[in-house]
Amino acid sequence: MARRKIVAGNWKMNGSKESIKQLLSELVVHENADVIVASPALYLDYVQALAPKGILVAAQNVSDQDSGAFTGEISVAMLQDLKVSYSLVGHSERRSLYAEDDAFIAAKVAKLLEAKMTPVLCIGETLAEREAGDTFAVCQSQLQAVIDVVGIDAFSDIVIAYEPVWAIGTGKSATSEQAQEVHADIRQFLANESTVVAEKVQILYGGSVKASNSAELFAQPDIDGALVGGASLVATEFNAIIEAAK
Ligand code: PEP
Secondary structure (H helix, E strand, O other): OOOOEEEEOOOOOOOHHHHHHHHHHHOOOOOOOOEEEEEOOOHHHHHHHHHHOEEEEEEEEOOOOOOOOOOOOOOHHHHOOOOOOEEEOOHHHHHHHHHHHHHHHHHHHHHHOOOOOOEEEEOOOHHHHOOOOOHHHHHHHHHHHHHHHOOHHHHHHHHEEOOOOOOOOOOOOOOOHHHHHHHHHHHHHOOOHHHHHHOOOEEEEEEEOHHHHHHHHOOOOOOOEEEEHHHHHHHHHHHHHHHHHO
């Protein structure tokens, strides 16, 4: 089954109204891949208003709560109010810098799914975990924590982003073979519970994806696109990655 490719940019805490306007004006979208940009929350409405047709908008994070006394948080309903239909969940920076654990991340995934929004669930191992030979086990347990809460069938409506922590923002991407090996294991792990879901689910690779390595990554059978950090802020780089996903 051919899965549609997704190229998602994670702008992290970067940009200004001026730089966002410039970047969006330079992006070139193709019909045969979905292009998503995950903007800082403050700019989501602005990005929605300016994004050329074909660019979908994502939040970088969302609350696990509906509303109330949760200072600084942004709810699923607020995202829906802005017609934002995707949110990253469990990015490694959220896990490591803000102590988000698997249960908390699973609760956020559940909230998004209840609202018919699409979570982009980020998983991946640290360098120490890879060196200890625990890569598959770490990814599987991060997935299992979410399966335990939302069930396997819900993964038809979830996008997975495999992002080895050691490759994020380091310039040191996983090789296409390393990435494919983990993507295949993730798909097999899901297939143990549902082959239908495993065939359907889109698994993105993230970690120092750039124009020069994207085509090789996208050529792998279980890599369905990319979650791109630094290179998504540079129009020529991001455009070339989108082009490679055709
Ligand atoms: C990310 O932030 O999700 C990411 C993959 O960053 P980078 O592409 O800069 O490694």
